[in-house]
Amino acid sequence: MDKELQDLENELQALMPKQPTAQLTRRIEAELSPRQRIAWAWVALPLAAAVALLFAFYPEPTTPNRPAPNLVSAPVAEVTTPPVFKPVATQNLLYDAQDNGIVTLADGRKGRQVSRSYVDTVVWRDPQSRASLTWSVPRSEVRVTPISFQ
Numbered sequence: 001m002d003k004e005l006q007d008l009e010n011e012l013q014a015l016m017p018k019q020p021t022a023q024l025t026r027r028i029e030a031e032l033s034p035r036q037r038i039a040w041a042w043v044a045l046p047l048a049a050a051v052a053l054l055f056a057f058y059p060e061p062t063t064p065n066r067p068a069p070n071l072v073s074a075p076v077a078e079v080t081t082p083p084v085f086k087p088v089a090t091q092n093l094l095y096d097a098q099d100n101g102i103v104t105l106a107d108g109r110k111g112r113q114v115s116r117s118y119v120d121t122v123v124w125r126d127p128q129s130r131a132s133l134t135w136s137v138p139r140s141e142v143r144v145t146p147i148s149f150q
Helices: 002-014 022-057
Strands: 086-104 110-125 132-147
Touching (some): 022 132, 086 132
């Protein structure tokens, strides 16, 4: 048995993969490129909103070399530390699920395709100021499970 496995392993090591055709490469690139643009849009928009909110709550820096007007009558300001937001809660909300039925896989087998849509939400809070920031990101998931008819 070991001899047969060794022969099989030697035979498999001698095999060289076939180069993909130009048509296959173009088709794969065409199918992947729109999905990448959509994925970046779903990530970029909430990220930009989170950065905008962070700057809204972040105090303006003070310059120690420039004297403030009316320093004599103004009360002494307390030294504030910038907010430190920490994640305190997460939620994954499934809001849509569809059974897309049976599909044929690339190798000719059958599989069941299921699509699910979620909203992932993370709540961030600054423990000192009790300020909070909620970040929600939509997410879609498509799963194909091979089916074996026996």
